[in-house]
Amino acid sequence: MRSGRAAGLALGVMLDAVFADPRRGHPVALFGRAASWFEGRVYGDARVNGVGYVAVCVGVAAGAGLVAERARSPLARTVSTAAATWAVLGATTLAREGACMASALEAGDLGAARERLPHLCGRDPSGLKAPELARATVESLAENTSDAVVAPLFWGVVAGVPGLLAYRVINTLDAMVGHRSPRYERFGWAAARLDDVANYVPARLTGLxxxxxxxxxxxxxxxxxxxxHRHPSPNAGRCEAAFAGALDVTLGGANVYGGRVEHRPAMGDGPPPGVGDIRRAVRLTRAVSLVAAGAAVLAAWGMARRRVTSAG
Incomplete structure (x- = not known):
């Protein structure tokens, strides 16, 4: 069953590098619309409703992946792994979004930068100046290097196509309903906790x-x-602290989400990140993504060889 997994992961990484995320018709966006429709039918201000919602969404994705994973043809398994990897991976788009933010801020165009920030994170950009936009970008690059690159590759190695699809659904549901708000305080609990579990190991791998x-x-x-460990998230702090140390900047501060202010502890010893640090963060994201991709392919290949050796 592991035959073709390493090749599929490698091909998927290459597809992401060449094509990135399509602006229209992306599989994750299509899933998001379906999940929103389903939410409207099962929503209730209770944890049990949220647990059922998450179980169905993740179960459908994992089941579809399992069907693809059990194809008899090695070529079919390779192709399905490549397609799933491309669909869930966001390395190229993440780096491009960071570069777009850098270009806008370098040109002094705060309007364009504020308009672009929601592509990276959920903070309210309306009142942010260049320094705050720079910090938001660097912190988002750090966290999303795990969420959009290392984590999907990790679960692709561990569980193949079911792991790839299930992880992306978990992460998407967390973004949709896992945030704190009166509507999702209880309904989104399961999505948020499951995302914490799914990202526990990948976030620490991202840091290393x-x-x-x-x-x-x-x-x-x-x-x-x-x-x-100082960040309120059990995972985001590992990525942000590593980026802070690597870039020699200090991350953390007050963040505004839909009118709600959250304070993050300071991480790092350097000055706050400036506009000039964004491109350094983009290069770091690309380097981490490249290492993670290489490690994932080698790990999948090694697991396949070990399985063949054991069978022999």
């Missing part, structure tokens, strides 16, 4: 890979070890 890609590995590791 970031240390390996950092210009000063000792500093990046020190900041990761000291500050990674």
């Amino acid at each position: 890979i970031t240390v390996l890609a950092a210009p000063d590995r000792r500093r990046a590791l020190a900041v990761l070890a000291r500050d990674g």
Whole structure:
């Protein structure tokens, strides 16, 4: 069953590098619309409703992946893995969005930068100046390097197509209903907690890979070890602290989400990130993505060889 997984992951990474995410008709966007429709039928201000909602959405995705994974033809398994990897991976688009933010801020176009920020995160950009937009971009690049790159590759290695599809559904549901609000305080509980579990290992792998890609590995590791646990999220802080150490900046501060202000602890020892640090963060994201892709393909290949050796 593992035959073709490494090749499929490698091909999917290449497809992402060439085509990135389509602006229209992306599979994740289509799922989002279907999930929104389903939410309207099962919503209730109770955890049990949210548990059922998440179970059905994730179960359908994992079941579809399992059908594809059990195809008899190795070529079919490779193609389905490649297609799923391309659909769930966001490495190229993430780096491009970071570069677009850098270009807008370098040109002094705050309007364009504010309009672009929602492509990276859910913060309210309306009142943000250039320094706050720069910090939001760097922090979002750090967190999304895990969510959009390392995590899907990790679950692709561990569980193949079902893992790829289930992870992307979990992460999408967290973005849709897992945030704190009167509507989703209870209904979104299951989505948020499941996303925490699904990202626990990938976030820590992202932190370690970031240390390996950092210009000063000792500093990046020190900041990761000291500050990674300080973030209210069990996972985001590992990524942000590693990026802070790698870039020698300090991340954290007040963030506004739909009129709600949340305060994040300071992570790092350097100055707050400036506009000039965004392109450095983009390069770091690309480096971490490349290392993660190579490691995922090698891990999948090694697992396949071990399985063949054991069978023999």
